Amino acid sequence: MNNFSWQRAVIKVGSALIAPEGNQCSARYLLPIARFITASREAGKEIIVVSSGSVAAGRSKIPIHHPASIAEKQAMAAIGQTQMMANWQRFFDFPCAQVLLTADDLHDRTRYVNIKNTLRELLLHQALPIVNENDTVAVNELKVGDNDNLGAYTALVAHADTLIICSDIDGLYTADPRKHSDATLIPKVSEITPAIYGLAGGAGTAMGTGGMRTKIEAADKCTKSGIQTLIVNGRNGQVFDALAEGRSVGTLFTATQSSKRARRLWLAHTLKTRGIINVDAGAKQAIVDRGASLLPSGIVTVSGGFSAGDAVEVRCNNIPVAKGLALYDEKDLVQIKGLKSHQIGETLGYDSGEVVIHRDDLVLL
Numbered sequence: 001m002n003n004f005s006w007q008r009a010v011i012k013v014g015s016a017l018i019a020p021e022g023n024q025c026s027a028r029y030l031l032p033i034a035r036f037i038t039a040s041r042e043a044g045k046e047i048i049v050v051s052s053g054s055v056a057a058g059r060s061k062i063p064i065h066h067p068a069s070i071a072e073k074q075a076m077a078a079i080g081q082t083q084m085m086a087n088w089q090r091f092f093d094f095p096c097a098q099v100l101l102t103a104d105d106l107h108d109r110t111r112y113v114n115i116k117n118t119l120r121e122l123l124l125h126q127a128l129p130i131v132n133e134n135d136t137v138a139v140n141e142l143k144v145g146d147n148d149n150l151g152a153y154t155a156l157v158a159h160a161d162t163l164i165i166c167s168d169i170d171g172l173y174t175a176d177p178r179k180h181s182d183a184t185l186i187p188k189v190s191e192i193t194p195a196i197y198g199l200a201g202g203a204g205t206a207m208g209t210g211g212m213r214t215k216i217e218a219a220d221k222c223t224k225s226g227i228q229t230l231i232v233n234g235r236n237g238q239v240f241d242a243l244a245e246g247r248s249v250g251t252l253f254t255a256t257q258s259s260k261r262a263r264r265l266w267l268a269h270t271l272k273t274r275g276i277i278n279v280d281a282g283a284k285q286a287i288v289d290r291g292a293s294l295l296p297s298g299i300v301t302v303s304g305g306f307s308a309g310d311a312v313e314v315r316c317n318n319i320p321v322a323k324g325l326a327l328y329d330e331k332d333l334v335q336i337k338g339l340k341s342h343q344i345g346e347t348l349g350y351d352s353g354e355v356v357i358h359r360d361d362l363v364l365l
């Protein structure tokens with residue numbers, strides 16, 4: 001059995017676990033998952049849940065005798081979403097926080113930054129973020145479409161090091177075991193090749209979306225960014241005992257590089273620089289020697305016409321020092337440069353946090 005260690009994980013729970021009868025929420029499979037979440041948090045780890053099940057949970061409240069239309073599914077999701085959240089909350093004495101996203105939110109730079117900041121703040125305050133697609137507003141073109149890929153995007157935006165996909169099957173098999181009785185479990189995948197995609201069949205039940213294919217897509221996105229991905233059977237409580245003991249079960253897709261390194265490379269080399277922030281010697285020293293975030297007090301000038309969420313070069317005496325993601329538009333930085341962090345809100349009438357570039361979003365050049 002492989003070792004399995006992690007610090008910040010996204011755990012994706014499919015509809016078949018939330019609403020196993022396909023028409024309302026059930027606690028049947030959630031108790032071991034909830035115990036694992038609580039124990040992991042007590043051990044100092046951080047968890048974000050991506051939970052499916054709103055449509056399945058709301059299905060019985062919209063009685064129909066034909067395949068559900070989009071609007072009917074959206075109505076089911078609106079009813080089921082609150083039930084799904086309540087179903088989770090009863091396992092915890094810390095707050096569960098509802099985060100509803102669409103593909104559009106993840107692709108828009110400003111909204112992406114807002115999602116990132118909200119998740120960061122929720123974790124900081126020991127809340128449990130529970131993410132789902134905002135099914136009531138999103139039609140197909142605006143949707144991520146399945147929660148496996150939503151889990152991957154969430155892991156990326158939250159800088160998680162691990163994605164755990166809890167399904168109704170033990171992991172990736174050599175073929176869909178529901179159709180091929182001789183299929184065998186693949187415990188570890190080090191490289192996601194077309195042959196791996198070729199193993200994937202569709203959803204196993206009417207409730208599921210995407211089957212194995214979307215799980216492999218999610219693993220592909222994650223492992224390339226340094227996020228290991230595990231597919232496990234969420235119906236088997238012993239799985240979570242094993243994970244708590246640091247043992248890998250199911251199918252582990254190993255990361256091709258560490259998430260920190262992948263992110264540093266992405267920031268330094270992939271993102272286009274949209275502006276320049278010149279800082280004083282004190283700010284430079286804090287960033288370089290102490291790995292600190294950039295505060296408004298150290299900013300001398302800003303230029304380039306950048307917006308919040310853009311990559312900017314941090315310079316001192318015009319010499320490049322670092323590159324990072326700005327949390328404020330250039331026009332707002334003009335107003336708050338040189339000020340103390342607590343003055344941001346009163347000066348701008350809003351605040352996106354006390355720092356201008358968070359240390360997690362800074363890479364030294």
Ligand SMILES: Nc1ncnc2c1ncn2[C@@H]1O[C@H](COP(=O)(O)OP(=O)(O)O)[C@@H](O)[C@H]1O
Nearest residue numbers: 014015167173175176201203204208209211212
């Ligand atoms: N190669 C494969 N290995 C394992 N399961 C597979 C494979 N191909 C297709 N499947 C199907 O994928 C299903 C899990 O996906 P899905 O039904 O979407 O559930 P979930 O709600 O967990 O996302 C399994 O029940 C299985 O029938």
Ligand SMILES: N[C@@H](CCC(=O)OP(=O)(O)O)C(=O)O
Nearest residue numbers: 015052053054055146147209
């Ligand atoms: N957003 C949908 C779930 C979509 C989805 O991917 O479902 P699943 O394949 O069960 O993880 C819902 O809450 O019903």
